[in-house]
Amino acid sequence: MSEGDIRLVGLVKRFGDAVAVNGIDLHVTPGEFFTMLGPSGCGKTTTLRLIAGFERPTEGKILLDGNDMSRTPPHKRRVNTVFQSYALFPHKSVYDNVAFGLRYQRVTKAEVKRRVGEAMALVRLEEFGQRRPSQLSGGQQQRVALARALVLEPPVLLLDEPLGALDARLRIDLQVELKRIQEQLEVTFIYVTHDQDEALTMSDRVAVMRAGNIEQCDEPRVLYETPATAFVANFLGASNLVPVAVGQSHGDGTPLSLGSFDLRAENCPLGHGEDAVAMIRPENVRLEPHGTTGENRVPGMVEEVVYLGFHQEVRVRLANGTLVKVDVPNDDEQAELEQGDPVCVHLPARHLRVLAADAAVPSAPAAEEPVVAA
Amino acid sequence: MSATSVETAATKERVSLRDRLANPWGRPRFLAIVTWVYIIWSLVPVLLAIRFAFNSGRSRTSLQGWSLRWFWQDPTLSVFHDPTLQSALTHSLELALIVMAIATPLGTALALGMRRWIGPGSGIANIVLLLPLVTPELVFAVGMFLLFTTAFGFIGLGTTAQAIGQVTFTLSWVVLIVRGRLATIGRDVEEAAADLGAPPLHVVGRVLLPLLVPAMAASLLVSFALSIDDFVVSQYLASGADTTTVPMRIYSQARGGPTPALNALATIMLGFTLFALALAYFVYQMMTRGETKESAVKTLAMEMG
Numbered sequence: 150m151s152e153g154d155i156r157l158v159g160l161v162k163r164f165g166d167a168v169a170v171n172g173i174d175l176h177v178t179p180g181e182f183f184t185m186l187g188p189s190g191c192g193k194t195t196t197l198r199l200i201a202g203f204e205r206p207t208e209g210k211i212l213l214d215g216n217d218m219s220r221t222p223p224h225k226r227r228v229n230t231v232f233q234s235y236a237l238f239p240h241k242s243v244y245d246n247v248a249f250g251l252r253y254q255r256v257t258k259a260e261v262k263r264r265v266g267e268a269m270a271l272v273r274l275e276e277f278g279q280r281r282p283s284q285l286s287g288g289q290q291q292r293v294a295l296a297r298a299l300v301l302e303p304p305v306l307l308l309d310e311p312l313g314a315l316d317a318r319l320r321i322d323l324q325v326e327l328k329r330i331q332e333q334l335e336v337t338f339i340y341v342t343h344d345q346d347e348a349l350t351m352s353d354r355v356a357v358m359r360a361g362n363i364e365q366c367d368e369p370r371v372l373y374e375t376p377a378t379a380f381v382a383n384f385l386g387a388s389n390l391v392p393v394a395v396g397q398s399h400g401d402g403t404p405l406s407l408g409s410f411d412l413r414a415e416n417c418p419l420g421h422g423e424d425a426v427a428m429i430r431p432e433n434v435r436l437e438p439h440g441t442t443g444e445n446r447v448p449g450m451v452e453e454v455v456y457l458g459f460h461q462e463v464r465v466r467l468a469n470g471t472l473v474k475v476d477v478p479n480d481d482e483q484a485e486l487e488q489g490d491p492v493c494v495h496l497p498a499r500h501l502r503v504l505a506a507d508a509a510v511p512s513a514p515a516a517e518e519p520v521v522a523a
Numbered sequence: 524m525s526a527t528s529v530e531t532a533a534t535k536e537r538v539s540l541r542d543r544l545a546n547p548w549g550r551p552r553f554l555a556i557v558t559w560v561y562i563i564w565s566l567v568p569v570l571l572a573i574r575f576a577f578n579s580g581r582s583r584t585s586l587q588g589w590s591l592r593w594f595w596q597d598p599t600l601s602v603f604h605d606p607t608l609q610s611a612l613t614h615s616l617e618l619a620l621i622v623m624a625i626a627t628p629l630g631t632a633l634a635l636g637m638r639r640w641i642g643p644g645s646g647i648a649n650i651v652l653l654l655p656l657v658t659p660e661l662v663f664a665v666g667m668f669l670l671f672t673t674a675f676g677f678i679g680l681g682t683t684a685q686a687i688g689q690v691t692f693t694l695s696w697v698v699l700i701v702r703g704r705l706a707t708i709g710r711d712v713e714e715a716a717a718d719l720g721a722p723p724l725h726v727v728g729r730v731l732l733p734l735l736v737p738a739m740a741a742s743l744l745v746s747f748a749l750s751i752d753d754f755v756v757s758q759y760l761a762s763g764a765d766t767t768t769v770p771m772r773i774y775s776q777a778r779g780g781p782t783p784a785l786n787a788l789a790t791i792m793l794g795f796t797l798f799a800l801a802l803a804y805f806v807y808q809m810m811t812r813g814e815t816k817e818s819a820v821k822t823l824a825m826e827m828g
Contacts (some may be wrong), residue, residue: 167787168746201714201718202717202718203714203717203718222717223714223717224716224718224719224720224721224722224723225720228718229718229719230714230715230718232711232714232715234711236709236711236712236714236715237712237715238712238716238730238734239712240734240810247723249716249719249729250720250721252720252721253719253720253721254720294715297715297719298718298719301719301720345716391780431646437694511594
């Protein structure tokens with residue numbers, strides 16, 4: 150477990166004038182399932198390619214177990230990559246694909262055979278050794294790619310959107326499989342994806358990236374429940390971002406004003422008068438009968454009800470014009486809501502998170518959103 | 524062919540003329556007719572030339588029965604017995620083999636190099652490399668002639684000059700073909716190979732070259748066809764009777780007493796070309812077995828044309 154420690158120090162990559170990676174510092178511990186998450190163009194893939202050695206960093210260091218390998222060519226780095234396109238060798242059989250890299254590790258023929266067999270068993274493809282990659286399905290091909298990398302027993306495995314080309318059902322199966330393999334082998338996984346579900350379900354820690362920087366890096370639960378910025382809140386899961394004005398804090402939380410309504414947040418990192426948005430997850434918003442009074446209650450009107458199977462999303466237009474999404478479970482206990490129904494929206498103080506407003510992240514749409522005729 | 528069966532079925536239902544001519548759901552008959560007319564039009568001269576190669580008389584315009592006289596039966600005038608025709612044939616084949624053997628590996632290496640070379644000058648080099656494809660061959664040949672009679676006088680005219688000349692313009696085609704294939708292979712497999720520990724030479728040897736075999740087969744075929752077909756460059760850089768190629772011989776004999784032996788000679792060349800084409804197709808099929816039919820056909824089409 151001592152192997153597979155990756156440390157990025159001030160890593161910068163520029164392509165001409167374009168900055169792809171803008172000074173990243175990161176420490177991935179041995180055996181960790183670490184995910185880099187972000188929209189396309191945020192620098193996550195470039196960072197991975199820098200670690201793999203396909204790109205040369207403009208500045209900074211890449212340390213594997215304490216040794217700087219930023220000037221080591223890819224074929225001498227003890228990290229292996231699984232590509233989104235699988236990148237299998239079409240002219241070689243599955244067996245030869247998996248055995249490809251063993252040629253560069255001093256191992257006997259018998260050892261090659263044993264290790265290839267083990268790797269194929271690990272990804273449950275024992276039967277397919279003599280097939281050509283093109284005779285396998287997409288999911289099977291990606292498992293071959295995985296076996297081909299893992300057979301070399303790298304301390305760190307890099308995965309570049311490995312499930313990106315697969316359909317949704319298969320993706321979920323392979324997520325479970327990847328996690329199982331990672332836990333079984335105790336290999337450090339550095340996983341790049343733009344899919345938040347993948348990031349949340351598999352990772353020990355997630356770094357949310359934006360424009361070449363790490364926006365926030367923490368465990369999935371922390372990222373989801375206490376996002377540090379509006380960008381993270383918006384990117385990870387559904388969220389309501391309501392523009393508010395921050396009042397003077399007192400012992401019992403911070404007063405916020407949403408238009409003419411007063412709210413209270415238990416925790417507020419921002420000072421009085423700052424531009425802010427209050428973030429609340431749709432599943433934490435409560436719908437109460439019209440006329441209910443109390444703290445953090447705002448009247449509104451149901452604008453749209455979207456049926457989503459196990460729950461429904463109710464979009465409520467608050468009295469000040471802000472649109473709030475509410476997740477309501479379909480469990481027979483909730484009264485049927487219809488478009489135009491007046492309701493009272495409860496935004497519990499302990500679930501309200503006050504974040505700095507971010508011009509690039511759209512907050513809850515105001516009244517100009519097309520309103521369906523009542 | 525299959526259009527007739529549709530027609531017989533259709534007449535039973537008394538389809539109006541208008542429907543038959545312009546039925547948007549029917550077969551595109553008009554297009555089929557145009558295509559077949561073109562195919563027949565382009566094949567007729569070739570078939571005629573082949574037909575006269577088997578003429579038993581001396582005429583190249585009137586049919587006089589069938590024979591193999593002009594291939595080898597005639598003791599003095601057949602391709603097999605006429606030393607000038609024989610030497611033209613061997614020289615053409617010899618030249619084609621030399622050109623194939625040099626242009627294909629050199630062009631492959633160039634294409635691989637161009638792929639790696641990203642930076643100032645690479646864009647211009649890319650264009651210059653493909654320039655011979657559009658340069659008028661006559662201009663190119665005259666330039667080559669000047670070169671081999673002055674600056675490269677030590678080489679002089681002859682087989683070497685002809686080979687160099689043909690390699691020079693064939694190279695562009697090879698680069699074009701190999702580059703097309705490289706584009707479909709993609710960079711991922713190269714990176715994957717390096718990632719798995721293969722040093723740069725092994726990436727080329729174990730991954731790229733095997734994947735390039737189909738493109739190289741196509742290149743061999745194209746250089747063979749270009750070389751055998753070449754007239755202008757061979758003519759300008761020839762040094763005498765022993766460097767006369769088949770096209771040169773056919774051209775010069777066309778004026779003074781042509782016999783069907785010329786047709787026989789051309790037929791033999793056509794036979795070689797068809798054989799090469801079949802061989803290249805076979806190799807391509809073998810080597811791209813692992814890939815989907817569709818993509819293989821697509822790349823072959825791209826590489827051939």
